[in-house]
Amino acid sequence: MTDDQQANSTDPEDLEDSQPEDSSQVVDLDTEVDEVDSDPVHAEDALRYFGADFDVDGLVKRLNNETFIIPTFEPINSEEMAGFEGFQRGLVWKKPQMDRFIESILLGYPVPGVFLVELSDRRYLVLDGQQRMTTLQAFKTGYWRTPRGRSKFSLRYVGDEFKGSTYENLDPKAQRLFDNTFIQATIVVPKGPDGKRGVYSLFERINSGGTNLKPQQIRVALYAGTTVNFIRDLNQDENWREVFGPHNKDLKDHELILRALSLMPVARGTKSFRPPMARYLNDYLEIYQDQLPPDAEGVRSRFERAAQLLNEARGRAALRLRGTQINAAHTDAVLVGLMTALTQADLDADNVREALETLTSNDDYLNAVSESTSHSDQVSLRIKLATRAFMGESLADEQG
Incomplete structure (x- = not known):
């Protein structure tokens, strides 16, 4: 091989990113208008x-x-x-x-x-x-x-x-x-x-x-500490990895877990969500940077159980409304709703499968995970509907 040929031939290894796996695609339907910090x-x-x-x-x-x-x-x-x-x-x-x-x-x-x-x-x-x-x-x-x-x-x-x-x-x-x-x-x-x-x-x-940094990468850098490490640990759960897919190089898998943890108080009615989502997540990490969230071991147990049930019920389809992309709003609602339900009942894969079918056939829910997904009323609605579905309750009396 001549020098010119060597210069023009590319070792496939040289063209690989050093990230170990391809990223799973995550679609977050928040619009730029929705995410403006007022x-x-x-x-x-x-x-x-x-x-x-x-x-x-x-x-x-x-x-x-x-x-x-x-x-x-x-x-x-x-x-x-x-x-x-x-x-x-x-x-x-x-x-x-x-x-x-x-x-x-x-x-x-x-x-x-x-x-x-x-x-x-x-x-x-x-x-x-x-x-x-x-x-x-x-x-x-x-x-x-x-x-x-x-x-x-x-x-x-x-x-x-x-x-x-x-x-x-x-x-x-x-x-x-x-x-x-x-x-x-x-x-x-x-x-x-x-x-x-x-x-x-x-x-x-x-x-x-x-700059190559994405929002969650910036958070991980700025708020490095106890809760970031806790989320990193949860992100390694084998069932979560099956449901989510390969590690995401932009840390969207980390971000979805953070969204679920930070929105749990909304499901309990002890906190209201205030947009934009980015600032809400930053504020949560500011509070819990150097301390674990309340009931951390209970949260870990329920997250791992939720990931197991989602994997058994629908596998990778659990977080995807259509096609191959993960819907971020659907994911935070499903995780929060299921983890909340697990505080009151021991569910099985059939319960979870039925709840997912109920949610994905409900027009109000589909709107809440598809339109203006960072508006406070849409966040509250999708979490309320998801929690009711996983509790086995009817969604008929919930209005959008």
Whole structure:
């Protein structure tokens, strides 16, 4: 094979994301209008920020000693991570993207800036620029993690000048150029009671600018702690995995569990839902960041039982109204309704199958999971209908 042929042939492994599985599709029918926050936080009330420059060498050192933290979204096997302790989230760039980014630096091109959030212990959370920073770390370390294990990081998808190069075999001038390249960072410092809400709002708004983080990924990073870990643990339940499908790279499976937990008080009548959904979920995690939700072990038991019954009753069809996409509003209602019913009765798969058939043939319910799904009355209605259905009660007297 000639060099040209080698350059034009792509190793299938290089084109695989390092996420272990394809994502299950989740459709959330909230419209942008439904999700507008009527009282957005002002940056001056919640944040301060300033610029700082880091050379690549210093940046990689800070990643290695965990002064800079890449958010952890899923537990990773320790053996798989051997030699990659700094790689807390799997790379989603493919090898050609990584190679071309490194080549750009070696050719002297500037590097786009990154966003860091200062934590209370003076460490910094990387909320934008993760792929660039982990690629720099991988190249300097000499290895990158692939779906099949770690591989030597040598440049392949680049011009002839750097083809086959590793950090170690670069000539001293090229090494200095790489190490001394400056990257501008915007450092965001939360302040006051609305600090985390302000950080969430900032990154939600710069999503349109190309950041890879999705809403639940931002939550997991900002509100890392007891409840996030609790949800991560529930997300591993084998029946839930059967019903939901493969892990979702945008953490929609985590988000659906969070929605169910946070909406349980609505079913009990001890709390009212106030839109938008994103802010409601953030507020819940703000309260329970460092403590488990009330009756956590009971919640765990009922969630696991609910997932088992849904799996036995309808399998993957339980969360899907039509086609292959999971309906988010249907899912939160089903989980909340079933878990609430389990506090009062021991159901079996036949009960659950009958309840699902009752719900999916009810016009009011179908409207509540299909139209303006983040409106408070629609959320309350679908939870009330789902709870009644799983309790074996008639839905005829419930009006939309």
